[in-house]
Amino acid sequence: MTTDVTSRPADGQETTASVRRVTDDLLERVEHRLRSFLAAERDRFAEVDDRAAVVLDTLSELVASGGKRIRPAFCITGYLAAGGDPRDPAIVDAAAGLEMLHVSALIHDDVLDNSTQRRGKPTMHTAFAEHHENSGWRGEARRFGEGMAILIGDLALVYSDELMSQAPAGLLAEWHRLRSEVHVGQCLDVTAAAEFSVDPRLSRLIALIKSGRYTIHRPLVMGADGAGRPDLAAAFAEYGEAIGEAFQLRDDLLDAFGDSAETGKPAGLDFSQHKMTLLLGWAMQRDEHVSTLMTEPGHTPDEVRRRLLDTGVPEDVERHIADLVERGRKAIADAPIAPAWRAELADMAVRVTYRKN
Structure with missing residues (x-):
């Protein structure tokens, strides 16, 4: 961790280099906070039982396995x-609390989507199910794996509130607002997939409240509110809504056409889970x-991909993303x-x- 906390320029004239420096320093401190928090919890529960230590080890490994830390970055x-x-x-x-909430959502998402891979490794419920089966334990391995993942995801949610x-x-x-919104958005996402009805309005709403607002809009406003500047909420909301929607649309395209070796998770999950994304709705x-x-x-996922390309919708989504980015950049121009x-x-x-570094 950086020990010399970056401060603002003495003359108040911040530059691109200085804003990146102070942001990077705070993000390093977030990493240290997450590691030290979970290490302390691991030590506490290791005294209770070795099985409890395994729970904290599993959560810590997921937190440390990567991720872009987008929500902490926007909050900071x-x-x-x-x-x-x-x-x-x-x-x-x-x-750090925002990132812990995100980890909770990832764990639960993987159970809901029946995904086998996250960040290039077996998902938590998959790993626990395999361990159950290899150990010859009683009961159904799948239910054990999903149960453990749900509980550890809940633990991450508890820790997000503690932080x-x-x-x-x-x-x-x-x-x-962020916490309730993302959970309601998940419920709408599951319901829309079960109904499998074409409703682009609902698809856009789900993309916004399940992902866009929780990723960019609300973390950004949280940061401003934490600094005592609620007057920035309107500009940050307009920016965040546009960029948050663009972010989710990019995820939809990556799920449909991305390389799992690069994304770290299986491609085509939206197809197999009948997710009513805006891409598929259109x-x-x-x-x-x-x-x-x-x-x-x-029918194979490749057949779906070829048909999607024939409709011309992916190109329309790319154009919509570009329009959203431009709208977001304009919203912040006079903030x-x-x-x-x-x-x-x-x-x-x-x-x-x-998805540029």
């Missing part, structure tokens, strides 16, 4: 852009045969923050949407 950027003090440890706790309890009080109202409006390919046995932070947010819009 919102905080610093709003004039927050980078030396205040409370914002580190807030960002957030140390965050600046001003951001807690937005935190509570395609089925143009070509009813897409629905048949997804729901009737005997009452330092020019260097406006430039940083404009650049972040491109980085997260097109």
Whole structure:
């Protein structure tokens, strides 16, 4: 961890280099906070029983396995852009709490989607099911694996609240909105997949509240609120809604056409789980045969991909993403923050949407 906390330039003239430096420093502190928090919990439960230590080891391994830390990055950027003090440890706790909530959502997502891979490794429920089977334990291996994953995902959710309890009080109202929103969004996502009805309005709503707002909009506003700048909420919301939707649409395209070796998870999960994404909704409006390919046995994901390409919808989604990025960048252009932070947010819009480092 960086020991010399980066401070703001003495003359107040922040540059691209200085904003990146202070943001990177805080993100390093978030990593340290997550590691030290989970290590302390592991030590505490190791005294109870070795099995409890395994639970913490499993959660810690997932937290440490990678991830872009997008939500902490937007929270910290919102905080610093709003004039927050980078030396205040409370914002580190807030960002760490956001990442822990994200980890909880990933674990539960993998169970809901019946996914076998996350970040290039077996998903948590898959690994526990395999361990159950290899150990010759009683009961059904699949139910054991899914049960353990759900419980550890819940534990991550508990820890997210524990970390957030140390965050600046001003951001807690937005935190509570974020948490309820993402859970309701998940319920809508599961219901829409079961109904399998073409409703682009509902698809867009799910993309926004399940992913877009929780990834960009609300973490950004949380950061500003934590710095005492609720006046930034409107500009940050307009920016965050647009870039959050673009972010989710990129995920939809990656699921349909991405390389699992690069994404770290199986391709085509939206097909197999009948997820009513905006991409698929638009395609089925143009070509009813897409629905048949997804729901009737005997068809391969490659057939679905070829049919999607024939509809021209992927190109339309790319154009929509570009429009959303432009809309987000315009929304931040006149925000009452330092020019260097406006430039940083404009650049972040491109980085997260097109998955650039």
